[in-house]
Structures are given as C-alpha cells and as structure tokens.
Amino acid sequence: MKKDKWGYGIHPDRQIDLDNANLSLLELVRQSEPSYNLCIACGSCAATCTAGNLTTISLRRINIYLQRGMIKELREEIRRCMLCGKCYLACPRGVNTRHVIIAIHEALKATGYEEL
Amino acid sequence: MRQVVIIGGGVAGLEAAGFLGKMGHQVVLLEKEKAVGGHVGKWDRLFPNRRQGSEVMDFIRKKMDEKVSIITEAGIKSIDTSPDGYAVVLTNGEAIRADAILLATGFELFDARKKEEYGYGIYDNVITSADLERIFREEGKITTADGQAPQKVAFVHCVGSRDEKAGNVYCSKVCCVTGVKQAIEVKEMMPAAKVYSFYMDIRMFDRHFEELYIEAQQQGITFIRGRLSEVYEDQGKVQCKVEDTLTGKPMKVTVDLLVLLVGFMPSPETKRLAGMLKINIGSDGFVLPIDGHISQNETGVPGIFLAGAVTGPKCIATTLSDARSAALQIDQYLKTK
Numbered sequence: 524m525k526k527d528k529w530g531y532g533i534h535p536d537r538q539i540d541l542d543n544a545n546l547s548l549l550e551l552v553r554q555s556e557p558s559y560n561l562c563i564a565c566g567s568c569a570a571t572c573t574a575g576n577l578t579t580i581s582l583r584r585i586n587i588y589l590q591r592g593m594i595k596e597l598r599e600e601i602r603r604c605m606l607c608g609k610c611y612l613a614c615p616r617g618v619n620t621r622h623v624i625i626a627i628h629e630a631l632k633a634t635g636y637e638e639l
Numbered sequence: 640m641r642q643v644v645i646i647g648g649g650v651a652g653l654e655a656a657g658f659l660g661k662m663g664h665q666v667v668l669l670e671k672e673k674a675v676g677g678h679v680g681k682w683d684r685l686f687p688n689r690r691q692g693s694e695v696m697d698f699i700r701k702k703m704d705e706k707v708s709i710i711t712e713a714g715i716k717s718i719d720t721s722p723d724g725y726a727v728v729l730t731n732g733e734a735i736r737a738d739a740i741l742l743a744t745g746f747e748l749f750d751a752r753k754k755e756e757y758g759y760g761i762y763d764n765v766i767t768s769a770d771l772e773r774i775f776r777e778e779g780k781i782t783t784a785d786g787q788a789p790q791k792v793a794f795v796h797c798v799g800s801r802d803e804k805a806g807n808v809y810c811s812k813v814c815c816v817t818g819v820k821q822a823i824e825v826k827e828m829m830p831a832a833k834v835y836s837f838y839m840d841i842r843m844f845d846r847h848f849e850e851l852y853i854e855a856q857q858q859g860i861t862f863i864r865g866r867l868s869e870v871y872e873d874q875g876k877v878q879c880k881v882e883d884t885l886t887g888k889p890m891k892v893t894v895d896l897l898v899l900l901v902g903f904m905p906s907p908e909t910k911r912l913a914g915m916l917k918i919n920i921g922s923d924g925f926v927l928p929i930d931g932h933i934s935q936n937e938t939g940v941p942g943i944f945l946a947g948a949v950t951g952p953k954c955i956a957t958t959l960s961d962a963r964s965a966a967l968q969i970d971q972y973l974k975t976k
Contacts, residue, residue, distance in 0.1 A: 591883065
C-alpha cells in the first residue's frame with residue numbers, strides 16, 4: 524500500500540486529497556471569471572438564494588466543491604440554479620456569481636464532465 | 640535636567656527616546672542585545688505596503704540627537720528607589736539615575752518547537768515567518784533543504800496564538816497580515832509555485848489590510864479554512880493534515896516548504912522587571928496598564944511608564960503612536976514632579 528494514502532481499509536475514505544484533486548474546472552472558471560477568486564465564503568449568496576429556500580443548493584458550497592475538485596457533487600448541485608442572479612446583488616466582494624455558474628457549466632462541457 | 644531611562648531598544652523605545660530628547664530631556668536607552676532595532680531591525684519588508692523595514696528604522700534613528708545615549712548589551716541587576724526617583728543598576732555595577740523609567744521591553748516570538756506536531760526543528764522543510772524574512776533579506780531566494788526551488792509552499796496561521804494549550808489565549812494580531820504579505824512575496828518570486836494558507840479566521844483588522852488579502856486572492860493563493868492538526872515529512876515533502884472546515888472533510892496537502900506564522904510572547908525580561916517594579920501583569924503575561932482604554936502608558940507606580948508590545952501584541956504603526964503617547968505622558972509627569 525502506498526504510504527501517502529493513509530489507508531487502513533479497502534473502502535475509499537472521506538479525505539480530500541488536494542495533491543491529486545481535479546482542479547481543471549477551477550482553472551477554467553478562474554480564467555473565464557477572475558472575480559471568482561475574491562470569494563470569502565461568507566454565504567451571502569446562499570442566504571439570498573430563492574432556490575436555496577426550496578432545495579439544497581448553496582453557491583458557497585458549489586464554490587468550495589469547485590476549489591476541491593469535487594466534480595460529482597458540483598454537477599449535482601449546480602443543476603438547481605435558476606440563474607436569477609440575486610446572489611450577484613448580495614455578494615459583498617462583487618463576484619459575478621451568475622457568470623460563475625455559467626462558467627462552471629461551460630467548464631463542465633469543455634472538460635466532458637457534464638456527461639459523466 | 641531630568642533624565643529618563645528607557646529599557647528596550649526596539650521601535651517603541653527608540654521612538655520614545657527621540658521624542659523625549661526633542662522635548663529637552665536627557666535619555667539613557669538600555670538595550671540587552673549588541674545593537675538596537677529589535678524585531679523590526681531584523682525584518683525585510685513590512686505590511687501592508689511592503690516597504691523596507693530599514694526605511695522605518697532610518698526614520699526613527701534620524702530623530703535621535705545628542706540628548707539620547709544608548710548603552711547596548713546592558714543587563715539590569717536591580718532597580719532601586721531613591722529620594723528623587725530611581726536608580727537603575729546594571730550588571731557591571733554602574734548605577735543610572737532615572738526621574739522616570741519607560742518599559743519598552745516588547746515581545747519575543749513564540750518558540751515554534753513547542754508545537755511539536757508541526758515539526759519545527761525536527762523536519763528540514765519547516766520554517767517560521769521570521770526565518771522567511773531572514774531568507775528574503777539575506778539570501779534573496781527561497782530553497783528547500785536540498786537546494787531546490789519549492790513548487791508548493793504553505794503558510795500556517797495562529798502558531799502559538801489563540802491556543803490555550805500553548806499557553807496563549809490571545810490573538811497576536813500581526814501574523815495574519817504577515818502571512819498574507821509573505822504569501823504574495825513568495826508568489827511574486829516564484830509565480831509558478833502553488834501557495835496555500837491554513838487559517839481559522841483571516842483577521843485583517845487595520846487599514847489597507849483587507850486590500851492586501853484581496854491582492855493575495857487575485858494572485859491565486861489558496862486559502863484553506865482549518866487549523867492544521869499535524870504534519871509529517873517524508874523524503875523532504877511535508878504532508879499536512881487539516882480539516883477543510885468549509886466542506887467538513889479531512890484534507891491532505893503535500894508541500895515542499897511549510898512556513899509557521901509565529902505569534903507574540905511577552906519577553907521574559909518584562910516579567911522580571913515587572914516583579915522588581917511591582918507593576919501588574921495580566922494572565923496573558925503582558926503588563927497591565929492602569930486602564931486599557933484611557934491610560935495605556937501608565938502603570939500606577941509613579942514614574943514608571945509603558946510603551947509598545949510590553950502591553951500586548953501591536954503592529955509597528957500602533958507601537959510608534961504608543962511610544963509618542965508615552966513620551967508625552969512622561970514629559971507631563973516630569974513637569975509636575
């Protein structure tokens with residue numbers, strides 16, 4: 524067993540392995556929408572989100588999934604966004620959150636992960 | 640002429656010395672090290688605008704005139720009361736008359752070896768923020784222990800601060816902004832390097848600090864919210880274990896160089912002198928002024944004043960203001976004495 528896996532069992536663990544995380548989508552989103560970098564994970568976007576009142580969508584969580592390469596979770600959650608743009612009005616850092624969502628969709632398409 | 644003895648030749652003591660000299664008082668400044676300048680004298684560039692620390696030192700030094708005499712490598716044996724004030728007795732037997740004493744004994748950096756789980760002094764590629772400043776100043780390039788340019792560098796916030804098990808309940812204030820400054824500097828020196836920051840909160844409390852944080856975000860520095868639990872080094876690579884508290888999952892990151900942002904500790908000399916002078920020390924080890932809001936420079940003991948980090952962690956700008964405030968209060972005291 525490889526030493527860097529910290530594993531003691533045959534089941535995949537919960538650990539985020541940032542060394543091997545798939546950050547290809549993150550790079551695409553950063554290039555497409557540079558304001559994305561300014562997120563401070565305050566949760567204003569998620570608090571104001573209409574869809575978030577009715578489903579389990581949180582843009583704050585979507586952002587962190589993107590930064591940690593958690594593409595499966597990202598893809599699942601982003602579907603619930605209605606692109607209304609309320610989050611953009613709420614963001615104190617001026618992140619173009621609506622465009623971040625669009626950029627994530629585009630990145631999913633460009634990398635082929637949309638179909639997985 | 641009235642004579643003031645200042646104990647401590649860091650920025651607080653030096654700035655107060657310059658002002659008291661200009662106010663017409665005789666000043667004797669005692670420094671335990673071979674040279675004055677304290678911590679700032681050992682720092683490379685300063686937050687938030689990354690000017691050279693030496694520029695600030697030059698500004699302070701320029702103000703000092705012939706009224707200020709500096710004694711380096713000065714050890715204090717005792718401080719005795721005399722009918723008209725105090726006599727500061729040095730270890731060489733010399734006694735210096737003092738109408739007032741300014742305690743500017745500052746701080747020392749937290750000894751990172753006490754956080755054994757971070758491996759400072761054990762692993763080759765774990766350094767402190769002070770080590771990194773020395774590298775910036777003296778070497779001009781960053782390398783790992785085997786001489787390679789690091790491709791991944793991580794900063795650890797709150798090393799020895801906000802840590803009751805390390806004996807320090809308090810926030811050291813300056814480490815967050817120092818870490819962000821240093822992360823930007825590392826990124827500028829090595830644009831291809833990945834730079835991480837492990838933080839609990841990013842406390843950008845002062846003017847222009849938040850802007851520096853935004854600059855770091857724009858440079859692509861990865862901020863990971865979680866207190867680093869432990870590291871281990873294998874073949875020169877430092878593996879970091881942390882909870883990524885924003886996803887609620889454990890996380891593993893391997894880096895080539897780990898920088899520990901060490902906090903403030905009250906200097907041992909402060910404790911010793913406070914005992915001699917019968918002034919109060921708080922549970923955090925720093926000296927208690929008589930009132931934290933309105934009398935930061937006064938001890939309650941006539942003629943004994945405070946300036947700088949002797950009363951707790953402070954950044955340079957605050958320390959300089961505090962030193963000027965202390966000089967003014969000493970001047971008032973001497974005029975009415």
